[in-house]
Amino acid sequence: MRKLALNDEILLNIEKPARYIGGEVNSVMKAKEEVDIRFAMCFPDVYEIGMSHLGIQILYDMFNRREDVWCERVYSPWLDLDKIMREEEIPLFALESQDPIKDFDFLGITIQYEMCYTNILQVLDLSQIPLKASERTEEHPIVIGGGPCTYNPEPLAEFFDLFYIGEGETVYDQLLDAYKENKKNGGSRQDYLEKAAQIEGIYVPSFYEASYHEDGTLASFHPVKECAPKKIKKQMVLDVTDTCYPEAPVVPFIKVTQDRCVLEIMRGCIRGCRFCQAGMLYRPTRERDVERLKYYAYQMLKNTGHEEISLSSLSSSDYTQLKELVLFLIEEFQGKGINISLPSLRIDAFSLDVMEKVQDIRKSSLTFAPEAGSQRMRNVINKGLTEEDILSGAGQAFEGGWNKVKLYFMLGLPTETEEDMRAIPELADKVARRYYEIPKDQRNGKCQITTSTSFFIPKPFTPFQWAKMYTNEEYIARAATVKHAFNDQLNRKSLRYNWHDAEVTVLEGVFARGDRKVGKAIEKAYSMGCIYDAWSENFSYETWLKAFEETGLDIAFYNERERGQEELFPWDFIDIGVTKVFLRREWDRAMKAEVTPNCRQKCSGCGVGVFGGGVCIEGKN
Template identity: 50%
Template sequence: MKRVDIEDILYTVEKPGRYLGNELNSVHKTVDENTIRFAFCFPDIYEIGMSHLGMQILYFFLNKQENVFCERVFAPATDMEDRMRRSNIPLFGLESRESIEEFDFVGFTLQYELSYTNILNMLNLARIPLFSKDRGEKHPYIIVGGPCAYNPEPIADFVDIVILGEAEEVLPEVLEVYEKYKGRHYKREDFLIEVSSIQGVYIPSLYTVEYNLDGTLKAVKPKYEGVPERVQKRIIEDMDEVFYPDKIIVPFIDTVHDRVMLEVFRGCTRGCRFCQAGMIYRPIREKGLERLQELSKSLLKNTGYEEISLASLSTSDFSNLDKLVRHLISEYEKDRVGISLPSLRLDNITFEIMEEVQKIRKSGLTFAPEAGSQRLRDVINKGITEEDLRNAVEKAFSLGWSSVKLYFMIGLPTETNEDLVGIKELAYMVVDCYHRTDKEKRGKGLNVTVSASNFVPKPFTPFQWVPQNSLEEINKKQKTLVDELRHKKITFNYHDAKTSFLEGVFARGDRRLSKVLAHAIEEGCKFDGWGEHFNFDRWMRVFEETAVDPSFYANRSRNYEEILPWDHIDVGVTKEFLIRENEKAKEGKLTVDCRTNCSGCGINQGFIGGVC
């Protein structure tokens, strides 16, 4: 395989360190005809992709296999892509600088719906046919996983294999089957049919899709006997036994997260009704304290980083948080290693721990009330109160904090103008708490940042049936908050309503959106999650020219009898549970934390080892 020559163009692009591929701890292997070549592709630029924990895990996990060489591939920035196309340079793996067109597998992680155009653009740059039906025996298999893979239907026509659940168990089994086929004359479909029997593997091309006259889904059926009607996700039971890297790649340039990321557990028991991650990553499974201590020692030693972040969906819910943090402080305080505790909850934050952490490195505090009123927080099952927020900020200010970030969501089901005004009232309450705090104790220079994202209904949540607010409704609500939050100590940020609308279209879309995406690529759509590249008018033209109504997916209410595009995928949480939760939301009734009382979501059926 020929190595591409990029030396000449590297001098002409911004941040050439994005494309070098020889960073500390990167893996380089000798390749022969038996080597399985795997391109791990992140559909965004290097700085974002290198901050993704899942990439680091799977990169080292796959390269641990003797016969597998996994390389990294990122979406080249627009200046680099322009020079690559002008110089006829195909998309390449960073480590070998060889075209991924001749690899065995090209894998993409689906973290965000607005990255779909980047995936297609990268395939185009790699000279790989976009549609799976157009690929021959010599083309690589396109394999995807990640949170958006739980409804892969909008991109189903472009991918060969979808991984549902945790890839550390699924990928080795897929590669084992492929090893049997590699180097032999075989039909591409034969391999896909065989791997479709592996739990956690979904092959879109092996299913037919039918629609009703009103545009709703009629049926999704397997084409062949033996192909499962419903595909179950894969769950790792023992987090101490599962692979986790003892080193990560250290980039030459600054990335979004320049630190060690230590995963403490997977899953969440809180049951927020808007949160897809809290549903699809069930059940909760923790790593043991000793295992985390070993990993932290190795990771800090092998990277030289001066900060370690404890990663999870809700870090303050980790049962051994106090012991772990105190261990990290006692072991690494002398080296000035900072500790980052993201995803803290208002109702169980331990300020004694936070106070110790602050002695090493100061940081701001981030809380997520999500909604401005108690009524609406009960609707979404957030499970926190205004008193929780007041107690948290009063304690924080008395310990010297002066910077607080508050995250909210607008457009939630049943939201009223009173709920929006409640966001202002909470922010003003935080300011009042600061001024009531003893001047000798509080920090100087109060700054309260209020951020409002737009609610997007997601598959496998209790709100998967509800309509998304229209652009006009979101814009009106954002203007209300701009007018309400006029205070010199409060900074208000809000998310673009148009990108949220497009996210909603693809989040609950079906296979008919593939023609939209293919046409969008022809029209130059890419990096749609970036404000400077996103062109809403262009997207609206694409929908019009492909005769697809985007509001059918984003703004339409669905009934419980309607077949949803993802109904043939089984995440372990039952539809009956989601319906119950949606009905409880309408009544403003709470569901308690699963650690306190099992909510009967269905994930514990046939599963042993998790907390449900």
């Protein structure tokens, strides 16, 4: 019987002790003396968030299929336990074995969101692992970073031994086999890092050096060891149907954010929205076979007892076998008390027909993401959506019985004018007006149009990676312009408006495009108490500003200037397949508000087809 790392007294005095005790249905137990490698897989946020992440479930399943590896899970302790662990000097532990993370061979951390960066330091600190890779010894685990934020790993470079760039199903076996071989031969930590650097997709930050111009921009970035390549090539699964997928995912004891089975139906997106990093990173589109998905649906529901199944992708409407899959799920499972969730759908006649069958329309609201209020602005961002598309979709929904709509927009996009800002409430009003055009006896009470705006953040490997951002005060002023314009609308009583936190946006912008120097500010902020920055009740903008000031870093340098065409970016050493030439061409087209057709309409020559060995199914670039 396992001995818990926390005693009864501690468990009784913390919130939700089930976050820490492990033993959930489908969690994997092995005899540690019978494995060669122990791998701790970490999501640097609270259990309820981390347990909802599909990527970790996939890797957890894949690693544990190997007899020589035991993969366990670890999450950030919440503030109450964090305090106790520091006071009692209790090392952070894995859920399955309850053993200290510091005793493992690897600590793998998925980095999904910039505002979790201080939580990464929390995990290392509580694990009693030195924060900086340069200070670790043979006794410490190899610390690996993966996930979307690693496409600019530089702000975190000093804290990680290596980064895995790309999709995890490709070269992890090589990485683990190299570790076993190195261990067998008595090799050192440094020996292993040199071997790892020669595996495609692996980036070892300590093997690279950055130099800077007098103005602070990057002058050069190059390897200082022969074993390290000049370019790190993104790892990509070409056949997603036959890759590993968990048929029996771990079932949490407590309610988590995504408390359901998840079917990943495809990877990639054909749309080419110029602000969207995921749409560029995960090209080309790769679909899972519908028959395999039907099988997974059966297996996961049987093995978990979940009462909901959700389809996952960047744009589910673009999955070519969507109709067959959805009709199958409705026919097979809805009569058995299973709810079907269909996010990422464009609102068209088929989608509405399906949603009417799978949702209680009295309780649900439909979501549209026009992203911009004016047609000019939607052309700038290459949204591929007209006002008629939006109003037509809303009209069909209203006629089908819905009366609640959520609209999502961005403020602070490149070339945005006051007219573009005011177009947001005007479009929301037109949607409401479309509802009230329906005869009164056919309406479902009053309509409610909830509009939300986030502030645009330029991300690496997008056409907008050259764009400038604004100050906290300027963002708030833009939100105020929109709010005042809402008060001028005819149907204002049916309209609601809220906006994202501008202070968080400013920091996200720095971390998204920052260089290696930004790590100093992250470490300083952590030492000053910053943790769980993604949680508004814990976020302290003033502390972060002080951290930047004390480390001599200027937020304005990272955010408030438009990058030059020839500027070397901190992430330019990574090859994602989409070329910088293509991204710049898209930036130039954005400045002229020119629309680029989606990949199925016309190949735009982004480079992915060549990168993937001609496997881009949408075009022949």
